[in-house]
Amino acid sequence: MNILASFKNVAVKSPWIYRINAGSCNGCDVEMATCALIPRYDVERLGCQYCGSPRHADIVLISGPLTRRVLDATRRVFDEVPEPKVTVAVGVCPISGGIFRESYAVLAPIDQYFPVDVNVPGCPPRPQAIIEGVAKAIEIWRERL
Amino acid sequence: MSNQIAILIAVFLFPGGLFALALGLGLKGADRRVAARLQGRVGPPLAQPFFDLVKLSFKTSMVPTTANETVFFGAPVVGAVSMLLAVALVPIAGVYTPPTLLGNLLVLLYLLMVPGVALMIAGSASSSPYGALGFTREMMIMLAYEGPIVLVVAAVALHTGALQGGVVTFSLTEIVAYQRANGAFLFDPVMWPAIAAFALFFPANLGIVPFDIPEAETEILEGPLLEYSGPALGLFKVMSALKAVVVLGLGIALFAPFGPDGILGLVTWLVEILVLMLLGVTAIRLSSGRMRIDQAFGFFLKWPLMLAAASLVAVVAA
Structure with missing residues (x-):
């Protein structure tokens, strides 16, 4: 048991990240892709790595208010992520719909459709907040391994 | 019997198996860390x-x-096992001589092509259109770099053979032994074009920018x-x-097997392999963008092939 636990402590140092844009205005995506996660604030020091394929991912970042059009596609991509996985909703849109909240085309809050573990509010959230969200997700992920 | 035990140790413990895996992972880690530092x-x-x-x-x-499940899971196993065997074929100057029973340079050359084929099979077995695209690109880039590397190896083999008074030798052990007695090929002007060709070969073989076209993350999602x-x-x-250990180790064995016997030799070899990784892989990876497949194909059929052929002609003419 002890060996298994120590292996888990090692495994938890390698969370790979996959982004799903569920109808986001791209603001949060810009924060995630070009500011928070790679060049300036560097989540690679937490062992994170962006992956091109959902099948390699451990932590799923979903941004956007989940428009009606992308619901099916988002579900299918989400199901391609192998267990154990953790979901982080980035931005205020997944929580309430943000500025799109009363639109007929929007299905937010997205936790009606996806098991959201961590919410990172903001429009867009600060890079530090996104990194904190990822760090919280890693804690949750450790229990699921 | 002792011969078989020696082979088992070579494949699973040192220099193959555990040692090579630790070294290969360490090299990747060093590559990523240095890359991050260079980017601030x-x-x-x-x-x-x-x-x-x-x-x-x-x-x-x-x-x-x-997907075809058998082939889907078989491909990575075949690829990993081929590399496990290949590491045991690479001599470390003054430290390790591969058992003759295992094979020579030609066997190593064949084994080096197996990971590419494994990737191709994996791509097509996964029945994904991106996998199929990766398949065709992997095949094209393999066709492109195969020619130069064969010529480089032929040039080294002919050169060693001629210098030893024979015709040709495909034994890596003999090639290393000759260089240790008479000076490394790194300082032999005849070999310089071949070394340049080899330096261009390994980013392609290791699938690293600018030649990571078959696994391009941003265009065909790995x-x-x-x-x-x-x-x-x-x-x-x-x-x-x-594979990183095999290719870098092969480069060192072909052109620059320095180092005294024993532990110091191993340390020299490790330093050499690390320097080669940082200069030949990290530096190139960070300072260039990805080529298109047709550009890479044309590039390999032009420069490395020409350089390798130049060395071969020089060796034959000498």
């Missing part, structure tokens, strides 16, 4: 590739419904690896870690 980031810990491997073993493996998850993906990581 903190970067992952040195042992990051090892963490990744442990993590992957905890994940579930998913198989696409349309191509053949797209559908892999969990332990099977881990086996591909093992394969590429071992």
Whole structure:
């Protein structure tokens, strides 16, 4: 048991990240892709790595208010992520719909459709907040391994 | 009997198996860390590739419904095993001489092509259109770099053979022994074009920018690896870690086997391999963008082929 636990402590140092844009205005995506996660604030020091394929991912970042059009596609991509996985909703849109909240085309809050573990509010959230969200997700992920 | 035990040790413990895996993962870690530092980031810990491997073993493996399961899981195993054998064929000057029973330079050359073929099979077995694209690109780039590397190896073999009074020698042990007695080929002007060709060959063989076209993450989503998850993906990581050791080790054995006997020789070899990784892989990876497949194909059929041929002609004419 002890060996298994120590292996888990090692495994938890390698969370790979996959982004799903569920109808986001791209603001949060810009924060995630070009500011928070790679060049300036560097989540690679937490062992994170962006992956091109959902099948390699451990932590799923979903941004956007989940428009009606992308619901099916988002579900299918989400199901391609192998267990154990953790979901982080980035931005205020997944929580309430943000500025799109009363639109007929929007299905937010997205936790009606996806098991959201961590919410990172903001429009867009600060890079530090996104990194904190990822760090919280890693804690949750450790229990699921 | 003792011969068989020696081979088993060579394949599973040193220099193959555990040692090579640790070294390969360490090299990848060093590559990522140095790359991060050069970009002004903190970067992952040195042992990051090892963490990744442990993590992957905890994940579930998913198989696409349309994939051929046997081939889908067989491809990474074949690739990893071929590299396990290949590491045992690479001599370390003054430290390790591969058993003759295992094979010579030609066997190593064939084994070096297996990971590429494994990737191609993986890509087509996964029944994903991106996998199929990766398949065709992998095939094209293999066709392109195969020619130059064969000419480089032929040039070295002919050169050593001629200098020893024979015709040609395909024994890496003899090539290393000759260089240790008479000076490395690194200082032999006849070999310089071949060395340049080899330097261009290994980013292509290791699938690194500018030649990571078959696995381009941003355009075809890692191509053949797209559908892999969990332990099977881990086996591909093992394969590429071992491949880095094989290719860099082959370069050192062919051109620059320095170093005294014993532990110091091993240290020299490790330093050499690390320098080669940082200069030949990290520096190139960070300072260039990805080529298109037709550009890479044309490039390999022009420059490396010409350089390798120049060396070969010089050797034959001398």
